[in-house]
Amino acid sequence: AQSVSQHNHHVILSEAASLELGCNYSYGGTVNLFWYVQYPGQHLQLLLKYFSGDPLVKGIKGFEAEFIKSKFSFNLRKPSVQWSDTAEYFCDVNAGNAGNMLTFGGGTRLMVKP
Amino acid sequence: NAGVTQTPKFQVLKTGQSMTLQCAQDMNHEYMSWYRQDPGMGLRLIHYSVGAGITDQGEVPNGYNVSRSTTEDFPLRLLSAAPSQTSVYFCASSRKGDTEAFFGQGTRLTVV
Numbered sequence: 001a002q003s004v005s006q007h008n009h010h011v012i013l014s015e016a017a018s019l020e021l022g023c024n025y026s027y028g029g030t031v032n033l034f035w036y037v038q039y040p041g042q043h044l045q046l047l048l049k050y051f052s053g054d055p056l057v058k059g060i061k062g063f064e065a066e067f068i069k070s071k072f073s074f075n076l077r078k079p080s081v082q083w084s085d086t087a088e089y090f091c092d093v094n095a096g097n098a099g100n101m102l103t104f105g106g107g108t109r110l111m112v113k114p
Numbered sequence: 115n116a117g118v119t120q121t122p123k124f125q126v127l128k129t130g131q132s133m134t135l136q137c138a139q140d141m142n143h144e145y146m147s148w149y150r151q152d153p154g155m156g157l158r159l160i161h162y163s164v165g166a167g168i169t170d171q172g173e174v175p176n177g178y179n180v181s182r183s184t185t186e187d188f189p190l191r192l193l194s195a196a197p198s199q200t201s202v203y204f205c206a207s208s209r210k211g212d213t214e215a216f217f218g219q220g221t222r223l224t225v226v
Contacts, residue, residue, distance in 0.1 A: 009154055032213045043204065044157075044217040090156060094213040100145040100164070101172075102206075102215060104156040 002027035002095045006105035013081050014113050021076040021108050023091030033074040034092040034102075035065055044090065050074065061085070083114045116140050120205050120218035127195040127225045135190040135221050137205030144210040146188040150174065150201040151220075157204065163188055164210070195225045 007022040025031065035047040048059025055067040065076045074091060091105040121136045139146065147162035149172075159172030163182040177199060179191040188207075192199060202222050206215040 004156075006156075034214070036217075043219045044206075044215075046214060049214060092215075100147075100208050100210065100213050100215075101159070101162065102147075102213065104149075104158075106154055106156040 002031075002093055002103050004091055004093050004103050004105035006089075006091050006108050008108045009106065010109050010111070012111045012113065015083055016080045017112075019076070019078040019081045019085075019110070021089055021091075021110075023074045023076065023105055024072050025074070025091075025093045025103075026072065027093065027095045028072075029095060032094040033065070033067060034094075035059065035063070035074075035076050036090045036092055038088045038090065038107075040087070047076070047089070081110075081112050083112045086110060086112045118205055118207055118216050118218040120203075120221055122221060123219060125221060125223050127192070127223065129195060129197060129225060131195050133192050133195065135192075135203055135205075135223075137188045137190065137218060138186050139188075139205075139207040139216070140186065141207060141209075141216065142185060143207035143216070144185070145208045146182065147172070147206050147215075148178070148180065148188070148190045149204045149206065150199075151204060152201050160190065160203075192223075197225045199223065200225045 003026045005024045033050040036044040037047045038044045050057045050067045058064045088109045118139045144165045148160040149157040161180040163169045205218040208215045
């Protein structure tokens with residue numbers, strides 16, 4: 001079964017700092033990759049997704065992620081974070097042979113200090 | 115445009131009680147699933163369904179039952195609540211072949 005690892009459980013940044021959250025997965029075949037965000041008290045929302053094509057994916061609110069197949073990674077980046085980016089971020093993988101089944105990473109809780 | 119609706123939002127149960135968490139979606143999605151969210155463990159799949167009348171177990175199914183009598187509804191039943199089931203529960207749905215999931219608002223369950 002595939003697994004997803006997020007390396008940072010808690011990240012604290014000041015506003016305008018750059019952000020990179022790591023995500024690695026274990027499945028060797030075709031994958032669909034997602035980042036979801038959960039703002040305090042809210043449900044999960046899709047931030048961005050990769051199915052195929054350009055491995056650099058741009059999402060909402062200035063976020064982007066790069067799929068590096070050789071490293072089994074899909075790291076999330078943002079050049080300059082804002083206080084409103086305080087949230088929990090989940091990396092999520094769907095293996096090509098798993099139907100609609102999703103495997104989530106453990107989540108990274110980001111706090112941005114104003 | 116309701117999307118995925120979960121009820122209740124909060125619930126406190128005593129050990130041994132049973133209850134049903136409701137989930138309904140109005141997007142005609144074939145695939146529905148239940149997750150529990152625990153600190154540092156992300157979302158873990160409890161049960162899922164690929165269509166009406168079809169359900170299967172996920173990663174952590176023990177202590178939970180599901181049924182899918184209609185495309186719209188996917189209730190999760192706790193048979194005899196235990197403190198280990200204290201968690202936040204999310205229902206999600208997606209179209210068959212499209213793995214982007216839509217989530218409900220979540221149910222925060224406390225078992226005392």
